[in-house]
Amino acid sequence: MTVHSDFRSRHLGAIGSELDEMLQAIGYDSLDALIDEAVPAGIRTGKPLDLPAARSEPDALAWLKSVMGKNRVLKSFIGQGYYGTHVPAVIQRNILENPGWYTAYTPYQAEIAQGRLEALLNFQTLITDLSGLDVANASLLDEGTAAAEAMSLALTGTPKGKVFFVSDACHPQTIEVVKTRAEPLGIQVELGDWQSFEPSACEGFFAALVQYPDTLGSVDDYSGFFAKVKEARGTAIVAADLLALTLLKPPGEFGADICVGSSQRFGVPMGFGGPHAGFMACTDKLKRKLPGRLIGVSLDARGRPGFRLALQTREQHIRRDKATSNICTAQVLLAVMASMYAVYHGAEGLKAIASQVRQKTAALASVLSSGGVKLKSERFFDTLTVEVSDADQVIAKAVDAGINLRKVDGGSVGISLDETSVFGDLALIAKVFGVECTADALVAASSDAQPSWDASLSRESAFLDQQVFNSYHTETEMLRYMKRLESKDLALNESMIPLGSCTMKLNATSEMMPLSWNEVANLHPFVPADQSEGYREMLKLLEDWLAEITGFAGVSLQPNAGSQGEYAGLLAIRRYYLSRGDKDRDVCLIPVSAHGTNPASAVMAGMRVIGVKCDDQGNIDVSDLKARIDEHREKLAALMVTYPSTHGVFEDTIVEICEAIHEAGGQVYMDGANMNAQVGLTSPGRIGADVCHLNLHKTFCIPHGGGGPGVGPIGVASQLVPFLPGHAELEAVDGVVCSAPWGSASINTISWMYIAMMGGPGLTEATQVAILNANYIARRLSSFFPILYTGNKGLVAHECIIDLRPLTEESGITVEDVAKRLMDYGYHSPTMSWPVAGTLMIEPTESESKAELDRFCDSLISIHGEIMAVAKGESDAKDNVLKNAPHPAEAVCSDDWSHPYSREQAAYPLVWLRQHKFWPAVARIDNVHGDRNLVCTCDSVEAYAEN
Known part of the structure; x- marks a missing residue:
């Protein structure tokens, strides 16, 4: 019996006897034996990760609490694009803290x-x-x-x-x-x-x-x-x-x-x-x-x-x-x-909030002006800039009073109010500038304050008059509206989401809890450094841990998406060459199988894209690569490569590929989309990459949030460290890629918690189990669907591609039909028709149990039977459960049912679905019709529904 005494055993889906059963099913007696054959020996690190020992969930939370407790959360009136706000509790609890929303x-x-x-x-x-x-x-x-x-x-x-x-x-x-x-x-x-x-x-x-x-x-x-x-x-x-x-x-x-x-x-x-x-x-x-x-x-x-x-x-x-x-x-x-x-407050509520901010700003302006303080503008909404003799002295005096103001320059200070500002704050601000007044006096000054801008700039047009913004202003109605929407979405709290290259793994509750802490949520990004010591310590620890995991010399957490990481990494390469006076190196070699953002990012970084062929096994064609290197040797800047490959295979030639690029004077950029197959076993630095972006929203457990947020930091070799993204808040100021110095800083606490609770051995085992799960699925499905690409001894990495093209030729059932039919079984489709048209790329991650993997495989095997029924003429070629999928409850319950198959077959194709059924909200969407008749706002939806 396994004792669930550590976070690792909670995170990993298969442990104990389940793990042994899966290993036996694919012909191995241990995880180590499987990994020895799946991962090329030439890239194995051969040493354990040097990370702190794994902590329990309470211990990790206490550690992070002690670190983040070093932050000083004063009231900030810095503005500059960042403002205090009241998060309605009903939204915080039921959106931000709800896995039905954040794990989709x-x-x-x-x-x-x-x-x-x-x-x-x-x-x-x-x-x-x-x-x-x-x-x-x-x-x-x-x-x-x-x-x-x-x-x-x-x-x-x-x-x-x-x-x-x-x-x-x-x-x-x-x-x-x-x-x-x-x-x-x-x-x-x-x-x-x-x-x-x-x-x-x-x-x-x-x-x-x-x-x-x-x-x-x-x-x-x-x-x-x-x-x-x-x-x-x-x-x-x-x-x-x-x-x-x-x-x-x-x-x-x-x-x-x-x-x-x-x-x-x-x-x-x-x-x-x-x-x-x-x-x-x-x-x-x-x-x-x-x-x-x-x-x-x-x-x-x-x-x-x-x-x-x-x-x-x-x-x-x-x-x-x-x-x-x-x-x-x-x-x-x-x-x-x-x-x-906006739905909760409606137009009138938003105008009331804005008006209160404007009136308080006007009141403060009036009091300051009366006290001899000179304002730089007489037309304002929420921000005042005042002239001072010594900005640093005023800023320091404000901090002593418990507030932060903005230093504009040596002779100017900015004050920005927001919806959290109260009249007591205004009195305190006035006192910092040597003006004494009471909160009551400020209330009186604000009561009849008129807009300071020209009347021609006041809004006259209506906004948010659509029904949705005028229906849910009580908490009861708002709560029910959000619940109705949540129930229409399939997220990880419902079932496995097996998307290849997307790594939809457990986002543990303990990892998410710190987001709601005051010292995490409510710090302005431009506060003085001594007020953000906790954040800086946490982020530095995370950077060091990621450097150890990737084998790199330095890490930047600034890029706030994988695409931004790609851009920042290529930009570092560009800036490195320019620093050496090498202005001609602008060619970026990219395999034709690469993720589509790779070539787009290369162009944004000022590079010319040259494609490299792949062989029949989906690997980089080394001979074609070397031909392209020879062709562009003098102008070669970089190779962009994904490892394991986009096709889910550990390529044996990866070290040779990196060496060939380096020999020609180029740099190797590694796309970290598939890092979940590397952690603890190998690393980009060990393989030979010079820069790699990491998807913290994939490998390191930040949830996808229905399509964002993401974090895409980059790790770099020593020669590229000086060219990591800078910022005015950092020592280096060049190469800024997003607004804040550490990008989406708050959600880095999620990955921090994950690494702290897993430790080096736990992270390594997670990688091993991810590879096991993918190979287990591949073995179970291989009798029904060809596995398109495999590596050594028929093994895959952390994902596998099943080929539906032969079945499509035989039956007319397409990969889209299968994707839609999986919804009737309660599953999100794997990645569809990428990187190969007519296929499904499946990534189970390490978080899924054998029982869930088996349910998913049973669903695809059942669908295979439905396809064969069409191929054999037992089911109608056009009117069948696949072509008509998905089947929403409205369709199954309708009196109008003329299909040759039963309602039961449509809705309950497997017996376990009777225990719990997720219903798709609508029938299959017509995308072509939507693009030809584009409607992109909700006011038109209501009119659209009436037609």
Whole structure:
């Protein structure tokens, strides 16, 4: 009998006798024997990971609590894009802390993702309404990267040049991210005063970016400036504050083509920088080039409306190096929270919150002015910038009083209020500036305070008048609405999600709990360093642990998605070569099987993509690789390679491949998507890579959140350490890739807890069990579906690909039919038709038990029988359980049932489904219809449903 006394035994799905049974089923008597044959001996590390001993769940939580307790959480009035906010308790408990929401995967299978798709459509509607533009995406990574994406979007038209004007009154971190992104693309950033810049006089001008209100708090009228931008055939871009837009004229009404920003202050904690949902909205003419994900509406097979991903979703897999963005993820969980915040408060509630912030700011401005303090702007929403003789002295005095203000420069201090600000805070702030007043006096001053901006800039247009934003303002109704949406989604709390390359593993509750701690959730990313000692210690420990695991000299946690990690890694390589004066190395070799973001990221980093062939076994064709090396030797910058391969195999030639690249003077970039097959057994550094990004939302247990958040840090060899991403808050300032110095800092506590509780031996065993589980599935299914690629002795790595193409030829049943039919069995489909069309790539991870693996295999074996019934003519070729899948309850219970198969066969094909049945919310969605009749906001959904 196994004693469950440690976290390892809770995390691993197969332990004890189950583990032995699975090993016996594939012909091995121990895990070590299996690993010795599955993993090439030449890449094995041969030594255990040097990590702290595993801690129990209570001990790890206590350790992290002691570390994070070193943070000093003062009230911050720093602003600069980050603000205090009240997270409604009903949203915190039922969204942020609910595995039904945070363990779901990206909604590529729409029929079992209707809940989060509806919430994201609400988010898009929120953004389009407040921005006054036509279309919004389902979120981006943060405000800085959204601005950089807007620059790239503007460049995709037919600009006459590559000069991008950026107002010097934009947030500093946004300016730095834009500069980083612009350089490899050959874009010249012109930084200056928008009031004196003349677009028509600037040769090569193609777009302009301004902040609204600006970083110093000023509310300005950009309509005249944007008219000049249009006269010069440029694109007008606004980085806007979402809460301010409830009171201010929307950017779309004064000429903006694109609006970007952050939805953080809509009920999402600051979290020392993230994660938060950035946003982008644009005019209708730009919608088909809009980066990221777009939620649309279509019809299902029964003619009912249903939500789905639309248009360019996953465009990288189609366009690759021609893609306009490498962004393939979003911040879904945070966008859902922001949308629910808007649903809960409604338009009137949001305006009330914004008005209270504005009135308090006006009251503070009045008191300070009366006390002789000089303000730099008379037009403001929530931010005041005041002139002082010594900014450092004022900042220090504020800290002594228990608050943080913003140092703008040596003679200026910024004050930003938010919905958490109370009149007592304002009195304390005034006292810091030598002005004595009472809270009561401030209340009186705020009661009749009028907007300080010109009347022409006040919002007159309505927003959020759709039914969903006017129905759920009591906690009871809000609770039920969120529960209804949750019940439409399949997440890890329902069943295994076996997506190859996506690593949907246990996100343990103990790993998630620290996110709600005050010292984790409520720290501003730009507080003085001595207030974030706990965060810095935790992050440094995590960096050191990841360096040990990867075999690298240094790690940066700044990239806030896998795509950002790819970009940051390639950017480090580029900056390394430029530092040596080697400007000609710009060729990036990429296998044709690579993830689609790889070539897109290479182009963003200023590289030229050259494809490398794969052989019949799915491995890199070494002879073709060497031919490409010889062809581009003098200009070779990098090879991008995934290991184990994209096809789920440990390639024996990987060391030879790395050596060939190094011999030619190039660097090896390793995509860390499949790191779950490496930890403790080998490492990118041991294999020969120079840089590798890690998906903490895959290998290291950060949950996918329905399509985000993610974290994509990079580890690098010693020569690349000086070229890790910098930030104004760090010692190095070059190469900033996202807004905050440590990106989505707060969720790094999840991976910290995972490593602390597993320890080195536990992490190694997790890798071993992941490989065992994949081989167990491959062995069980091999009699029914060909296993497309295998390595030594017919073994796979941590995932396997089953080939449905022979069955499709025989029966007409497609891989999509199988994917949809799996929903009737209560499962999300494995990765469909990637990296090979007509296949399913299955990754079980180490967290699934033998019982769950067997249920999944039994489901696919049952589906095989259904396919064979079609092939033999026993089932109708067109009207069968596969072609009609999935079967929602509405269809099965309908009086109209004309199919030649029974309702029981449709809904309960296996006996265990009678114990618990997950029902798809809709029938099969018609994607083509949705793209031809694009509907991307929820106001149209209601009208759509009436037709």
